[in-house]
Amino acid sequence: MEALRNALDFSDFPRLDLIVAGCVAIVFIVFPLFPHSSFAMATMIQFLMFSLYGMGWNTIGGYGGQVDLGKAQYVGIGAYTTAVMLIRWDIPFWVSMPIGMFFAVIWSFIIGYPLFRLKGHYFAIATIATSLVLKDIFEVWDFVGAARGLEISPIKYHPPDFLRLIFREDVYYFYVILGFFFLGILYMNWFRKSRLGFQLRSIKDNEDVARSLGINVHWAKVKTYAIATAFVSMVGSFHACYIKSIEPEDTMSLDISILIALMAMLGGAGSLWGPVIGAGILIPIKSYLKEWLGAQAGLVGIDLIIYALIIMAISAFEPRGVWGIVEKIRRRRRD
Amino acid sequence: MAFLEVHNLTKDFGGLRANNDISFSMARGELVSLIGPNGAGKTTLFNCISGLHPVTSGRVIFNGEEITKLNAHQVARRGLARTFQVYAAAGDLNVIENVMVGCFMKTHLRSRARARATEILKDLNIDHLADYLVSELPVAAQKLVTMATAIGSDPRLLMLDEVAAGLNPNEIEGILASIRHVHDDLGITVMLIEHVMELVMKISHRVIVLDYGEKIAEGDPETIAKDPGVIKAYLGERYVREHGGQQAVGSRE
Ligand SMILES: Nc1ncnc2c1ncn2[C@@H]1O[C@H](COP(=O)(O)OP(=O)(O)OP(=O)(O)O)[C@@H](O)[C@H]1O
Ligand SMILES: [Mg+2]
Numbered sequence: 088m089e090a091l092r093n094a095l096d097f098s099d100f101p102r103l104d105l106i107v108a109g110c111v112a113i114v115f116i117v118f119p120l121f122p123h124s125s126f127a128m129a130t131m132i133q134f135l136m137f138s139l140y141g142m143g144w145n146t147i148g149g150y151g152g153q154v155d156l157g158k159a160q161y162v163g164i165g166a167y168t169t170a171v172m173l174i175r176w177d178i179p180f181w182v183s184m185p186i187g188m189f190f191a192v193i194w195s196f197i198i199g200y201p202l203f204r205l206k207g208h209y210f211a212i213a214t215i216a217t218s219l220v221l222k223d224i225f226e227v228w229d230f231v232g233a234a235r236g237l238e239i240s241p242i243k244y245h246p247p248d249f250l251r252l253i254f255r256e257d258v259y260y261f262y263v264i265l266g267f268f269f270l271g272i273l274y275m276n277w278f279r280k281s282r283l284g285f286q287l288r289s290i291k292d293n294e295d296v297a298r299s300l301g302i303n304v305h306w307a308k309v310k311t312y313a314i315a316t317a318f319v320s321m322v323g324s325f326h327a328c329y330i331k332s333i334e335p336e337d338t339m340s341l342d343i344s345i346l347i348a349l350m351a352m353l354g355g356a357g358s359l360w361g362p363v364i365g366a367g368i369l370i371p372i373k374s375y376l377k378e379w380l381g382a383q384a385g386l387v388g389i390d391l392i393i394y395a396l397i398i399m400a401i402s403a404f405e406p407r408g409v410w411g412i413v414e415k416i417r418r419r420r421r422d
Numbered sequence: 423m424a425f426l427e428v429h430n431l432t433k434d435f436g437g438l439r440a441n442n443d444i445s446f447s448m449a450r451g452e453l454v455s456l457i458g459p460n461g462a463g464k465t466t467l468f469n470c471i472s473g474l475h476p477v478t479s480g481r482v483i484f485n486g487e488e489i490t491k492l493n494a495h496q497v498a499r500r501g502l503a504r505t506f507q508v509y510a511a512a513g514d515l516n517v518i519e520n521v522m523v524g525c526f527m528k529t530h531l532r533s534r535a536r537a538r539a540t541e542i543l544k545d546l547n548i549d550h551l552a553d554y555l556v557s558e559l560p561v562a563a564q565k566l567v568t569m570a571t572a573i574g575s576d577p578r579l580l581m582l583d584e585v586a587a588g589l590n591p592n593e594i595e596g597i598l599a600s601i602r603h604v605h606d607d608l609g610i611t612v613m614l615i616e617h618v619m620e621l622v623m624k625i626s627h628r629v630i631v632l633d634y635g636e637k638i639a640e641g642d643p644e645t646i647a648k649d650p651g652v653i654k655a656y657l658g659e660r661y662v663r664e665h666g667g668q669q670a671v672g673s674r675e
Contacts, residue, residue, distance in 0.1 A: 089531055282526045282535075285515075289523040292513030298494035299472055299504050300575055301527040357514060407514070 094277035101417070104360075115265055119258045126378065128257045132329065134370040135264045136322050141351040141362025142271045143318025147311045148348060149356035150284055152291030153203070157214030158347045160221040161316045163339035164191040165323025167225065170237045170333055179250040184324040191320035192313045194221075199312040203305055215341065222339040236334025239327065252328035260329045267325070271318070275359055278314070287311055288357070319347075345394065346373070353397055355410025364409050369397075424483075425450040425611060426471075426579060431480030433463075433470050440466040442635040444480070448579075453605050453612045455622045455643075458632035459655065464615045465507055467632070468581055472504045473497035485578065499527065503577035505568040507584045507615070517559070517567050518543060518552040524574025535574075542570045546600050562593035566600060573604060580604060582614040586621050594621055601625060623647065631655070 097105055118131060140158060148155045168187030172178035198217045202210055226234045244253040254260055278284050286307045289297040294304050327333055346369065354365025376390050405411045424447035433441040440463045448454050456464050469475040471482050473494040482490045489497050503524075515523070521539035522532075529535055543549040548566050551559060556567055565585045572580055582601070586594050598621055605612045616622045622629060622643065629646040631639040633655040639646055646652055 089533060093532060280532050282530050282532070285519065285523050285526050285535075288513060288515050288519070292515060293506075293509060295474055295494070296506060296509060297523075298474065299498050299506075300524050300571065301495050301498035302523075303493075303495045 090277055090281075093280045094273045097276060108360075112269075115268075119261055125257065126374070128261060130371055130374040132257060132261055132264055133374060134366050135261075135268045136326065136329075137347065137350060137366040137370050138268060138363045139264075139271045139322045140319055140347045141354070141366055142275050143315040143322075144347050144351045145275070145315075145356060145358075145362050146278060146287075146318070147308065147315045149351055149358070149361065150279065150291065151287040151308060151311050152357075153308060153312075154208075154211040154348065155214050155312075155315070156211050156341075156344050156348055157216075157218035158315075158319050159339045159341065159343040160218035161191045161195070161319040162323035162326060162343060163221060163225060163335065164194060165320030165325075166327040166333045166338050167231050167237070168320075169324035170239060170327040171231055173239060173251060173327075174237060177251075180252040180324060180328055181250065184321055187324045188317045188320045191316045191323075195313045195316040196309065199309045203308045203312070215344065218339065218344055219341065222335045225335040225339065232334070234335065236332065236337070237327075239331040241331065252325070260325075264322075264325060264329075267321070272359070272363075279359060283307060283311060291357070349394055349397060352401055353408050355408035355413075357407070358410040358414075361408055361410045368409075424448060425452070425485060426613075427481075427483040428467075428471065429481040429483070431467070431470055431482065432478045433466055433475060434478045439635050441470060441632075444632070444635075444637050446630055446637065446640060448611065448613065450578075450611055451609070452627050453601075453625060454614075454628045454630060455626040456613060456615045456630050456632065457617070457619075457622060457646075462632040463635040464632055465583055466635075468504055468583055468615065471497075472502060472581065498575060498577075501576075501578035502581070503572040503575050503579070504581040505565075505572050505583055505585060507587070509568060514555070516553050516555050517548070520556055520567055521570045521574045524571040525576075527575040539570075539574060542573050545603065546570050546573075547596075562589050562596065565589070565597060569600065569604070573608070573610070577610060579611045579613065582612065582616075584615050584617060586616060586618040589618075594618060597621075598625060619647075 097108075119128070140162070144155060144158055147153050165184070165187040168190055169180060169183040172183040172186070173180070202213045202217070205213055225231055231237065239253070241253050241255065244251055246253050246255045247259055248254070252260075252263065286297065286302045289300065289302060290304050290307060297304055323338070326338065350365035350369045351362040352365070353368060354363065355361030372393065373390060376393070380389055401408060405415070407414070426448040428444060428446050431441055431444045432439065444467060456467065458464055466475065470477045473489065473492050473496065477490060480490070481488060484497070484500060484502055487500065489500065489502075492500075518536070518539050521542055522535045525535035525538040525542075529538070540549065540552070543552055546566050546569065548563060548570065551563055551567075556564055559567070569582065569585060585601070586597050589597060601612060601614070602625065604610050626643050629641065629643050630637060631646060631652050638655060639649050639652045641649070
């Protein structure tokens with residue numbers, strides 16, 4: 088099957104990239120075998136989750152150039168679907184996750200269809216708005232716990248429970264999300280070479296040209312947005328089982344949306360490794376700030392300042408992020 | 423039955439009438455040039471035919487089917503491809519990837535799109551540029567890439583908007599050969615907007631002249647070149663005085 092072959096084929100990258108990627112992969116796989124703090128483990132899991140969020144964002148935001156600042160609403164849909172189904176009906180993760188993805192995709196069609204008639208900044212702003220609206224709905228909706236949110240209590244289960252994804256030790260969560268991460272990379276490697284991937288890159292370049300090449304620009308965006316959404320919702324479901332306590336203010340905040348977009352842009356929007364690099368830089372910073380500086384009064388807002396600086400640096404120096412710099416250097420070497 | 427028919431096409435931009443009651447038709451296999459001074463409405467006419475702009479009034483019929491109200495991508499899928507006058511691919515797609523976007527109209531398989539794109543690049547003698555970004559290339563090569571991309575969609579009618587603008591005589595020879603190849607060997611019907619008269623005169627079966635949004639003349643190149651109305655409108659009085667009426671290189675973009 089050609090799709091599978093494309094997903095597994097990384098041969099268009101220079102050998103150096105593949106060696107680095109291979110080494111990083113091995114480090115990830117063996118990481119839990121070495122002594123580590125629970126803080127390091129939690130950061131690692133966050134990093135993998137945010138890499139996946141970033142990959143989802145990268146389809147529509149990076150390859151398609153449609154800046155999306157509302158990804159948190161899909162984290163919420165996934166997390167809530169899984170939590171509600173588990174708590175109320177004891178439905179396992181592996182069933183609730185695809186159902187959550189399905190809900191997320193439906194919601195993405197409902198808002199994506201009209202929103203993609205908007206251009207540029209208006210789209211970005213509209214995604215923020217819909218995300219906040221959904222958060223507000225969850226905050227007053229009793230069925231999903233309203234503002235109190237939901238709590239998954241592990242005592243009811245017998246960890247390690249692989250069906251419901253309830254574990255006592257983080258290492259289980261680590262390997263589950265690492266599996267998702269590798270699958271995510273393969274999917275994105277297929278996506279960037281797929282017909283839809285090419286169409287999006289053409290749309291990002293010039294919509295009129297794309298149209299005149301037979302591309303239904305609106306539909307291509309709606310479809311890709313659904314893919315992005317499914318990715319994010321999947322990790323949202325995982326989030327519910329891992330964190331075990333979800334509330335709208337936490338799970339669906341604007342911070343999350345912005346962090347997802349920012350990470351992907353910092354690493355390199357529209358490139359395979361971009362979101363991973365971005366998460367690799369930002370998540371440790373974020374965890375560190377939260378753990379150490381956040382404790383000192385008066386430094387609570389410092390992460391926002393850092394984000395703002397990063398946005399400025401990206402727009403001033405290299406819109407295509409860290410990976411853009413790497414490619415620029417390579418191009419210069421070649422010529 | 424004509425291949426492309428345009429009936430009484432009118433296009434207004436607010437108070438400006440960019441195309442006024444234009445009618446013409448083209449047969450399959452023809453090679454027709456559309457000429458006229460800057461701002462005559464040539465590009466607008468292309469935009470209306472290819473579905474990028476809605477027309478104010480009039481009808482466009484392609485291959486026996488009315489396409490007036492279709493979207494640009496629907497028109498393209500019916501076999502009508504076009505290039506753009508001002509367009510430099512600024513994105514991160516390199517040359518072969520650009521051409522593949524065109525090829526993906528006809529196939530879902532990347533391997534097939536890639537093979538076809540490679541073939542087209544070879545055909546147009548730009549296969550050595552496959553891995554460059556389009557923005558890195560000189561203008562002449564960029565124009566060939568936009569042509570190659572359009573050809574990738576396997577069109578029956580190819581509309582080229584000023585592919586020779588800004589090229590030197592050598593490069594014009596090159597593009598002339600490419601257009602001939604597309605028309606003669608690939609069997610694609612071609613319509614081109616061109617200011618470079620030398621090219622128009624050499625290649626066209628027929629020439630249509632626009633001025634201030636109206637069609638002012640239509641005929642074979644020799645007749646058009648001698649038409650006093652055309653010479654006056656298009657080339658200006660000074661040109662007539664200095665050259666007496668035959669070929670010239672039009673200015674600008
Ligand atoms: N999208 C638009 N909105 C408003 N006016 C437009 C638009 N496109 C073109 N026009 C106007 O319509 C007229 C015809 O423009 P058009 O681009 O079709 O001319 P052209 O014959 O292609 O000229 P050139 O040789 O310079 O390319 C011009 O006056 C132009 O300013
Ligand atoms: Mg024009």
